[in-house]
Amino acid sequence: MIKFVINRYSGNGRGEAVWQQVERALRDKGVVYGCTFTERQGHARELAMELAGDANTSAVVAVGGDGTVHEVAGGLAGTAVPLGCIPAGSGNDYARSLSIPQSWESALERVLASKSRPIDTGVINGKIFVISSGIGFDGDVAKITNGSWYKRWLNRIGAGSLSYVVTVLRLLVTYRPCDVRLEVDGIMTSYKNVWLLAVANMPYYGGGMKICPDARDDDGTLHMCLVENIGRLHFLRFFPRVFKGTHVEHPAVHMLSGSKIRIVGTAPMTIHADGEFGGETPADVVVLRERLYVL
Numbered sequence: 001m002i003k004f005v006i007n008r009y010s011g012n013g014r015g016e017a018v019w020q021q022v023e024r025a026l027r028d029k030g031v032v033y034g035c036t037f038t039e040r041q042g043h044a045r046e047l048a049m050e051l052a053g054d055a056n057t058s059a060v061v062a063v064g065g066d067g068t069v070h071e072v073a074g075g076l077a078g079t080a081v082p083l084g085c086i087p088a089g090s091g092n093d094y095a096r097s098l099s100i101p102q103s104w105e106s107a108l109e110r111v112l113a114s115k116s117r118p119i120d121t122g123v124i125n126g127k128i129f130v131i132s133s134g135i136g137f138d139g140d141v142a143k144i145t146n147g148s149w150y151k152r153w154l155n156r157i158g159a160g161s162l163s164y165v166v167t168v169l170r171l172l173v174t175y176r177p178c179d180v181r182l183e184v185d186g187i188m189t190s191y192k193n194v195w196l197l198a199v200a201n202m203p204y205y206g207g208g209m210k211i212c213p214d215a216r217d218d219d220g221t222l223h224m225c226l227v228e229n230i231g232r233l234h235f236l237r238f239f240p241r242v243f244k245g246t247h248v249e250h251p252a253v254h255m256l257s258g259s260k261i262r263i264v265g266t267a268p269m270t271i272h273a274d275g276e277f278g279g280e281t282p283a284d285v286v287v288l289r290e291r292l293y294v295l
Helices: 015-029 043-052 068-077 093-097 104-113 137-146 147-156 162-171 232-243
Strands: 002-006 035-036 059-066 082-085 117-124 127-129 132-137 178-184 185-202 222-228 253-258 260-265 270-273 274-279 282-295
Touching: 002 015, 015 035, 015 082, 015 104, 035 043, 043 059, 043 068, 043 117, 068 082, 068 093, 068 127, 068 132, 068 282, 082 093, 082 104, 082 282, 117 137, 127 178, 127 270, 132 137, 132 260, 132 282, 137 162, 137 185, 137 270, 162 274, 178 222, 178 253, 178 270, 185 260
Parallel strands: 002 035, 002 059, 059 082
Antiparallel strands: 117 127, 117 282, 132 185, 132 270, 178 185, 178 260, 185 222, 222 253, 260 282, 270 274
8 A cells, every 4th residue: 555644834835735636636546545644843754664664555655845755765764665756845856856747647647656666875974865965055055945934935936946046145145165174985185165065866956956967866876066165256156057067067166976975174064964954064974775765
């Protein structure tokens, strides 16, 4: 039996609206299913762990945004129960990276096809991520955006992904870069005035930004984008290039990859894991091969 974990409040209530349509379609198709609703932060992970331990569960499907997917994935990682997704959030980068249709009808058809495959996950300071982790500027962007009034307002008009852009413009004025010592697979390198370091298992983050175009979820490698030594106005001018992935050509951008990473800054740097707050540096990051099954 397919079990659905629904976040009613994803996308400022879009989760509940999408689920009502999905449930109607399931009944029309005569599909036997189970469903449960999240009640608090972290609840989706608890529910996924419980459902994965039920012999009647054939798959667990997250109905919500990347935060919901992040929690459900954390509960299913290391089990044979696959993760499905009906996107209903503001960013939906997980769905975008896996070519899951944004329409609930097509996404549901993919779930019902029940074709699964294993993917890698990352772990940063003990926290699993499936999409990406951001350290520094983008960690602050995720933290501020998630608590902002304008994200809720933009979600209402179907433009939730723009909330990340708004935060970037706000934070650009006040953010202070710091020096970073980076160790990748045993090789140590130092960087000056680092703005951000994104560690990606999938190419997209931040509502459609193609931060690491070469990132693949099944290659046993985490891809990284590090931005250093760039002025604020210059950063602002080249920032839009991240939506097409052409930022990688800029001399201030370093594209790296590895399976075991340590990040130490001269000042604490905020961390996000799949857009959720993940503490501060120093950070240890590793890739776990074929840790999660997905539909």
